[in-house]
Amino acid sequence: xxxxxxxxxxxxxxxxxxxxxxxxxxxxxxxxxxxxxxxxxxxxxxxxxxxxxxxxxxxxxxxxxxxxxxxxxxxxxxxxxxxxxxxxxxxxxxxxxxxxxxxxxxxxxxxxx
Amino acid sequence: xxxxxxxxxxxxxxxxxxxxxxxxxxxxxxxxxxxxxxxxxxxxxxxxxxxxxxxxxxxxxxxxxxxxxxxxxxxxxxxxxxxxxxxxxxxxxxxxxxxxxxxxxxxxxxxxxx
Numbered sequence: 001x002x003x004x005x006x007x008x009x010x011x012x013x014x015x016x017x018x019x020x021x022x023x024x025x026x027x028x029x030x031x032x033x034x035x036x037x038x039x040x041x042x043x044x045x046x047x048x049x050x051x052x053x054x055x056x057x058x059x060x061x062x063x064x065x066x067x068x069x070x071x072x073x074x075x076x077x078x079x080x081x082x083x084x085x086x087x088x089x090x091x092x093x094x095x096x097x098x099x100x101x102x103x104x105x106x107x108x109x110x111x112x113x
Numbered sequence: 114x115x116x117x118x119x120x121x122x123x124x125x126x127x128x129x130x131x132x133x134x135x136x137x138x139x140x141x142x143x144x145x146x147x148x149x150x151x152x153x154x155x156x157x158x159x160x161x162x163x164x165x166x167x168x169x170x171x172x173x174x175x176x177x178x179x180x181x182x183x184x185x186x187x188x189x190x191x192x193x194x195x196x197x198x199x200x201x202x203x204x205x206x207x208x209x210x211x212x213x214x215x216x217x218x219x220x221x222x223x224x225x226x227x
Contacts, residue, residue: 008154046217099145104156106156
C-alpha cells in the first residue's frame with residue numbers, strides 16, 4: 001500500500017495468486033477514482049474507475065473497492081500473471097470541472113513465476 | 114478507444130536547445146490536456162493543465178516561460194522546453210480528457226540534456 005518515504009511501496013506475489021493493492025486517498029470531497037498501471041518506460045494505462053456513489057466495481061480480472069468512511073481504495077487482481085508486473089497508481093478527482101487528478105505514490109507489483 | 118500518442122519518445126540534445134513535445138488524441142476530441150513530469154520511482158507531478166483555445170494553467174513552482182504549452186486544437190497540445198538545461202532532464206508525460214473520457218496517457222518522452 002501507500003506510505004510516506006523515499007522508496008516505492010512494493011508487493012511481491014506468486015503467479016496465479018490474487019493481489020491486493022491499497023491506496024489511502026486524501027480528499028473526502030473526491031467523487032471519482034481511477035487505477036492506472038504503468039509499465040517501465042511507458043505512460044500510465046487506465047485500468048478501472050469508480051464513482052463515489054458505488055463501493056465496488058468489477059472489470060476483467062480486476063475489482064476496485066471504495067470505502068469512503070476511511071478514505072480507502074483498493075485494487076484486487078485475480079490470478080495475477082507476470083504481465084501484471086508494473087507500478088500501480090490510484091488517482092482521485094475532487095470534483096473539479098477540469099478532470100484534474102491527484103495521484104498516489106504508487107505501488108510496485110512484482111509477479112514471480 | 115481513447116488513444117493518446119506522444120512524440121518523440123526520446124530526445125537527447127545539448128544544453129541551451131529548445132525541445133518541442135507533441136501530444137495527440139487520436140480517436141477522441143480532448144477538451145483538456147495535461148502535462149506531467151515524472152522522476153525515477155516517483156509519482157506523476159502535474160505541471161500544467163491546458164484547455165483548447167485557452168492559456169494553460171500552471172501548477173505552483175512551474176515556470177510558464179520555461180515550459181511553453183500550446184493547445185491549438187482539440188487533438189493536439191505541445192510542450193516546449195525552452196533553453197533546456199541538464200536539470201530539465203526527465204520523463205515528460207501528457208494526458209487527454211473530455212466529458213466522456215477520463216485522463217488517458219501518452220507513452221511519455223524521455224528528455225536528456227547533455
